[in-house]
Amino acid sequence: MFTSHLECPKCSASYDSEQPHQLCVCGSPLLVRYDLERVGARMRKEQVACRSPDLWRYRELLPVIDDRNIVTMGEGMTPLLKLERLGRQLGMTQLYLKDEGVIPTGSFKARGATVGVSRAKELGVKTLAMPTNGNAGGAWALYCAKAGIRAHIVMPKDAPVIPRSECAIAGVSLSLVNGLISDAGTIVAQAVREYQWYDASTLKEPYRIEGKKTMGLELAEQFGWELPDVILYPTGGGVGLIGIYKALTELKQIGWVQGELPRLVAVQASGCAPIVRAWEAQARESEFWENARTCAFGITVPKAIGDFLVLDAVYATQGCAVAVDDDDTLAAEARLASVEGAFVCPEGAACMAAIEKLLAQGWLNPDERVVLLNTGCGIKYPETVRCDPPVLEPGDRLLA
Amino acid sequence: MFTSHLECPKCSASYDSEQPHQLCVCGSPLLVRYDLERVGARMRKEQVACRSPDLWRYRELLPVIDDRNIVTMGEGMTPLLKLERLGRQLGMTQLYLKDEGVIPTGSFKARGATVGVSRAKELGVKTLAMPTNGNAGGAWALYCAKAGIRAHIVMPKDAPVIPRSECAIAGVSLSLVNGLISDAGTIVAQAVREYQWYDASTLKEPYRIEGKKTMGLELAEQFGWELPDVILYPTGGGVGLIGIYKALTELKQIGWVQGELPRLVAVQASGCAPIVRAWEAQARESEFWENARTCAFGITVPKAIGDFLVLDAVYATQGCAVAVDDDDTLAAEARLASVEGAFVCPEGAACMAAIEKLLAQGWLNPDERVVLLNTGCGIKYPETVRCDPPVLEPGDRLLA
Numbered sequence: 186m187f188t189s190h191l192e193c194p195k196c197s198a199s200y201d202s203e204q205p206h207q208l209c210v211c212g213s214p215l216l217v218r219y220d221l222e223r224v225g226a227r228m229r230k231e232q233v234a235c236r237s238p239d240l241w242r243y244r245e246l247l248p249v250i251d252d253r254n255i256v257t258m259g260e261g262m263t264p265l266l267k268l269e270r271l272g273r274q275l276g277m278t279q280l281y282l283k284d285e286g287v288i289p290t291g292s293f294k295a296r297g298a299t300v301g302v303s304r305a306k307e308l309g310v311k312t313l314a315m316p317t318n319g320n321a322g323g324a325w326a327l328y329c330a331k332a333g334i335r336a337h338i339v340m341p342k343d344a345p346v347i348p349r350s351e352c353a354i355a356g357v358s359l360s361l362v363n364g365l366i367s368d369a370g371t372i373v374a375q376a377v378r379e380y381q382w383y384d385a386s387t388l389k390e391p392y393r394i395e396g397k398k399t400m401g402l403e404l405a406e407q408f409g410w411e412l413p414d415v416i417l418y419p420t421g422g423g424v425g426l427i428g429i430y431k432a433l434t435e436l437k438q439i440g441w442v443q444g445e446l447p448r449l450v451a452v453q454a455s456g457c458a459p460i461v462r463a464w465e466a467q468a469r470e471s472e473f474w475e476n477a478r479t480c481a482f483g484i485t486v487p488k489a490i491g492d493f494l495v496l497d498a499v500y501a502t503q504g505c506a507v508a509v510d511d512d513d514t515l516a517a518e519a520r521l522a523s524v525e526g527a528f529v530c531p532e533g534a535a536c537m538a539a540i541e542k543l544l545a546q547g548w549l550n551p552d553e554r555v556v557l558l559n560t561g562c563g564i565k566y567p568e569t570v571r572c573d574p575p576v577l578e579p580g581d582r583l584l585a
Numbered sequence: 586m587f588t589s590h591l592e593c594p595k596c597s598a599s600y601d602s603e604q605p606h607q608l609c610v611c612g613s614p615l616l617v618r619y620d621l622e623r624v625g626a627r628m629r630k631e632q633v634a635c636r637s638p639d640l641w642r643y644r645e646l647l648p649v650i651d652d653r654n655i656v657t658m659g660e661g662m663t664p665l666l667k668l669e670r671l672g673r674q675l676g677m678t679q680l681y682l683k684d685e686g687v688i689p690t691g692s693f694k695a696r697g698a699t700v701g702v703s704r705a706k707e708l709g710v711k712t713l714a715m716p717t718n719g720n721a722g723g724a725w726a727l728y729c730a731k732a733g734i735r736a737h738i739v740m741p742k743d744a745p746v747i748p749r750s751e752c753a754i755a756g757v758s759l760s761l762v763n764g765l766i767s768d769a770g771t772i773v774a775q776a777v778r779e780y781q782w783y784d785a786s787t788l789k790e791p792y793r794i795e796g797k798k799t800m801g802l803e804l805a806e807q808f809g810w811e812l813p814d815v816i817l818y819p820t821g822g823g824v825g826l827i828g829i830y831k832a833l834t835e836l837k838q839i840g841w842v843q844g845e846l847p848r849l850v851a852v853q854a855s856g857c858a859p860i861v862r863a864w865e866a867q868a869r870e871s872e873f874w875e876n877a878r879t880c881a882f883g884i885t886v887p888k889a890i891g892d893f894l895v896l897d898a899v900y901a902t903q904g905c906a907v908a909v910d911d912d913d914t915l916a917a918e919a920r921l922a923s924v925e926g927a928f929v930c931p932e933g934a935a936c937m938a939a940i941e942k943l944l945a946q947g948w949l950n951p952d953e954r955v956v957l958l959n960t961g962c963g964i965k966y967p968e969t970v971r972c973d974p975p976v977l978e979p980g981d982r983l984l985a
Contacts, residue, residue: 286689289926339983347964372983375983526730576742577760583775
């Protein structure tokens with residue numbers, strides 16, 4: 186299609202996109218570059234508007250060459266909901282939820298999986314391996330099953346348990362590790378070297394981010410190609426935030442959006458906030474976070490390989506990074522459900538807690554157009570909800 | 586909008602749709618009737634094609650009068666996926682999955698909830714109650730929370746546990762019962778009489794089915810307004826099947842589809858198959874099924890109030906009713922995931938098992954256009970998957 190090459194955002198080295206590549210020789214992730222002039226000349230907004238409601242509607246800005254390699258389960262075009270009641274409670278006039286729970290596998294990881302697996306298939310990959318905090322593993326397991334690619338998934342034993350079922354029923358190889366995602370990553374790196382498997386770790390292949398960036402494309406389209414003022418994103422590996430920034434930059438280059446980009450906010454948990462610490466020091470990279478721990482397990486990433494890209498995007502958009510306490514996250518989860526009916530994952534709830542914090546600090550203006558990105562459905566996290574209903578016998582009476 | 590009245594399909598009595606009604610005086614459910622001539626004159630396929638990808642795109646065929654009463658979370662326009670690999674394994678050329686797991690709350694019950702709750706809100710309902718096998722309770726709890734309606738939910742204690750979390754986090758009143766949905770129904774009926782609550786039990790209010798019918802509208806649109814040959818539907822209360830039949834009949838009346846309706850197949854479990862038994866006897870109604878039990882808990886309905894409507898739809902379309910064993914259902918669930926990457930609920934998997942049975946019997950022709958309706962996501966049923974992964978220590982090696 187319109188892919189021109191792979192490019193290193195650190196040392197600017199260029200790579201042939203028709204060959205499988207992992208990291209740059211300098212150690213940085215690689216990014217896919219497109220011939221945006223040709224894309225701009227060919228792609229029409231009115232055309233896109235009538236395509237099927239999934240992320241493949243942005244075909245020209247995606248890296249798969251042959252349609253027959255696309256491994257899709259109808260993922261994307263997730264709801265953008267205005268939170269009227271919660272907005273009123275907070276005095277906000279334009280509060281929005283982008284709900285990534287409404288997607289195959291119940292999390293935004295399906296976006297990375299559909300594009301990453303499709304491209305892996307196209308490049309002839311037979312076996313891949315990846316570390317995961319749960320949801321990416323579940324998604325890649327199922328998409329790999331559909332593609333006929335063998336997958337080896339390694340996740341922390343404390344990760345939420347439902348993604349284990351996704352891996353098991355997909356029939357892939359799953360291992361737990363008595364440690365964090367960083368430990369899982371070390372095990373995968375060793376296996377990749379030993380067996381020459383394709384390394385599907387976060388940002389170690391350049392295509393997952395192309396799937397994630399479609400969240401940015403959709404937000405632009407759903408807002409009628411006008412951009413919101415602020416996007417809050419729960420940040421572990423940060424691929425979604427980097428992807429959204431990449432998407433909006435590409436849209437600007439093809440002339441589909443104008444003006445300032447939204448301020449991007451990296452939301453982390455107080456128990457694992459390396460990006461926040463780096464941002465506070467105005468550093469370009471983060472330091473490994475010791476003893477990482479949070480109920481928002483998906484963002485328990487002590488040191489992200491793409492940390493500098495996350496920080497670049499935050500700095501470039503006059504965004505910020507903010508850490509929230511688990512108690513506030515769980516309270517926000519309950520409030521979103523009881524006021525707006527949205528049962529979100531703890532990572533999404535962390536963004537709601539961050540909104541309240543940033544409002545109180547005056548960093549957010551209550552009349553700004555603010556998007557809370559919820560990365561997954563709450564039904565994958567039943568353990569975050571206390572529930573102790575009474576048990577009746579047949580014929581018992583219900584109390585009013 | 587275009588609602589004309591409520592009508593009893595049994596005794597033809599007519600009711601004012603501007604008043605809240607439950608059952609007909611004769612005991613039958615009521616159906617919503619529209620002024621289809623006016624709908625046909627006003628609604629355009631090209632218009633619908635450009636509306637937002639949720640079930641409210643069929644606004645003219647839905648019963649809510651004032652848009653401000655719509656309680657929506659972006660539900661509908663779920664993926665219709667061609668199952669190429671599984672089709673090839675079975676020698677089928679046109680096997681499709683309609684995946685209702687990709688919807689808020691992870692099950693098709695969100696359709697009934699969005700329309701039912703919106704209309705309850707419009708009619709001024711303050712408190713409602715309902716028995717449920719789980720997913721409807723979870724969905725109505727969350728939609729009621731958003732609408733500001735108090736809800737009392739009663740479900741069997743053996744129902745899947747995740748919907749309990751949905752009820753709890755929504756902040757509604759949840760009770761379990763040491764029995765089946767029929768026992769929950771008796772408790773709700775008693776409370777409704779005692780406290781004058783709105784009864785949101787299956788088909789005891791006429792609007793839930795209007796939400797469910799949108800599955801039929803979407804299938805017609807997704808097939809380019811040509812109808813498939815066969816639709817298989819996991820049948821407990823049967824509202825979806827009745828709804829799909831109603832939808833396709835309405836589309837015929839406004840001239841949007843032509844020809845034979847698809848043969849509708851009611852799929853049940855061997856451990857609870859009252860509709861199948863009735864169909865085998867060519868009866869108009871079913872008998873209460875004693876000691877009902879199946880892993881597909883959502884279809885554990887010993888006697889459905891709308892059984893005669895389900896049977897009518899099956900007879901009218903030259904469909905059939907078929908029961909499958911739990912072992913076959915669980916095997917089909919694993920096969921759908923490992924071959925197509927689709928982690929479906931056991932109820933959806935039962936339809937896959939039924940397809941294999943009907944193919945073997947020659948009832949299905951391998952070249953027919955066959956739709957398997959999966960009513961919810963598998964991630965709500967982690968207990969149906971065996972998973973016992975090895976636990977590694979940091980630094981351990983992965984085996985190839």
